[in-house]
Amino acid sequence: MMDDIDRIMEVMDAAFDPRWGEAWTHRQVSDSLAFPHTHYRLIGPDGEPATGRAAGFTLVRAMADEEELLLVAVAPAHRGAGLGRRLLGRVLADARGREASRVFLEMRANNPAERFYRLSGFEPIGRRPAYYHTPGGETIDAITFACDLKQALPAATGISR
Ligand SMILES: CC(C)(COP(=O)(O)OP(=O)(O)OC[C@H]1O[C@@H](n2cnc3c(N)ncnc32)[C@H](O)[C@@H]1OP(=O)(O)O)[C@@H](O)C(=O)NCCC(=O)NCCS
Known part of the structure; x- marks a missing residue:
């Protein structure tokens, strides 16, 4: 039987280039x-918490009053259907529920997902030069994004203040 880590790994292996x-x-x-x-x-393909195979997942680390979104991924077959947005909304709601004031994440500078994060209320707040080292030996900057949970969040997150 698949456990949750296997479900995460199935999406992981399909989602990341x-x-x-x-x-x-x-x-x-x-x-x-x-x-x-x-x-x-x-998350399952229907947007509900996955009981069978997953279509997407998030991994979050909670620190004092900040949380870091370590990974968010939706399997290619399920993209463009709002599952990523729903997962981000869930991350923000969970963090608020734990009384965090901010969620941040690092994104590779050439990742087109910037628009995806902005739509859910994340804004770029900094850049770390040569933060990522690719398997091919390239270095890529990281952009740090943060979402301030004390502000009203965009309607797209489905969360009202
Ligand atoms: C980024 C990712 C999670 C988005 O998942 P998704 O389920 O396709 O996203 P949604 O359907 O909820 O999209 C929400 C909005 O973001 C936009 N969006 C999503 N992915 C985007 C991308 N790569 N580039 C630009 N816009 C994007 C969508 O167009 C949509 O906007 P709209 O409603 O105005 O059309 C998914 O593409 C993925 O798993 N990518 C590979 C892993 C990755 O790069 N993760 C992030 C770094 S850890």
């Missing part, structure tokens, strides 16, 4: 979930 080396291994996921402050969400 191997060029960038962003996908985590099973070991990295299970090690991170051994920490009590790391949380995950799985």
